[in-house]
Amino acid sequence: ASDVYKRQAQDLTDQSLGWLSDNEWAIGIIYIIVGPLIAFFGAKWFPYIVASLVALFTITIAYSVGLSQGWMVTTLGAVLTLTIGVILGVIFACIVRRNFKLMLGLLGLIAGFFGGSLVFALISGMTGGSWNAVWGFWVISCALAIVGCVLAIVMGLPVVMVATAMVGSYLFMRSWTLFFPGHYPSEAELVESKGEDALDMDAIFWVFIGIFAVSFAGSLCYQCKYAKRHEMLEENFSRQ
Numbered sequence: 001a002s003d004v005y006k007r008q009a010q011d012l013t014d015q016s017l018g019w020l021s022d023n024e025w026a027i028g029i030i031y032i033i034v035g036p037l038i039a040f041f042g043a044k045w046f047p048y049i050v051a052s053l054v055a056l057f058t059i060t061i062a063y064s065v066g067l068s069q070g071w072m073v074t075t076l077g078a079v080l081t082l083t084i085g086v087i088l089g090v091i092f093a094c095i096v097r098r099n100f101k102l103m104l105g106l107l108g109l110i111a112g113f114f115g116g117s118l119v120f121a122l123i124s125g126m127t128g129g130s131w132n133a134v135w136g137f138w139v140i141s142c143a144l145a146i147v148g149c150v151l152a153i154v155m156g157l158p159v160v161m162v163a164t165a166m167v168g169s170y171l172f173m174r175s176w177t178l179f180f181p182g183h184y185p186s187e188a189e190l191v192e193s194k195g196e197d198a199l200d201m202d203a204i205f206w207v208f209i210g211i212f213a214v215s216f217a218g219s220l221c222y223q224c225k226y227a228k229r230h231e232m233l234e235e236n237f238s239r240q
Helices: 004-023 026-043 046-069 076-098 100-126 132-154 157-179 187-192 203-225 231-237
Strands: none
Touching: 026 046, 026 157, 026 203, 046 076, 046 100, 046 157, 046 231, 076 100, 100 132, 100 157, 100 203, 132 231, 157 203
């Protein structure tokens, strides 16, 4: 019986991943809406953006664990797993929402990790896909995540604007890579390509990098010149 459940769980996982693989535009639609909102209004909606990112991360983890453990084989199991994930996500979001320093640190952590993923992709692109060491991805991403966390806590408002502009621009750029797949490899594809199977970045890859650069520069300039800051940021940094 356990083998049957395992096979059913594996089939469900394959079907879910297969659907996402064939319909990446669905995730792209979310990214193309959420990305600009984060990039242009990060400082204005600071606590809500960080809390939402934490909630979404928690729900994603619950979904992934449920699939891997076979809890989502039945409809009841899937509903319970996702319900628990949503409840935990809301709880963690509320906890984070009440701690200003924790919000700063988590925002810097997320931005640093996204920045590390982008740096790894750039290195792979500039080397023709020949350097894709998996340890390199984790070292770069985790190192920049730690740096981002520390800088956000120490420097505050400037890093909030930079971090939200970066995260939002990254999601916006990635939305286009999902609408036009095959030109910007996922992080999994980057670290799995080796030797003769190394990925060859084409010209469209650099177009996506250009979209990120323009989006980042434009959204950061907007936040610096025109966007309002959330009162929580004003209260905490006006005293410094």
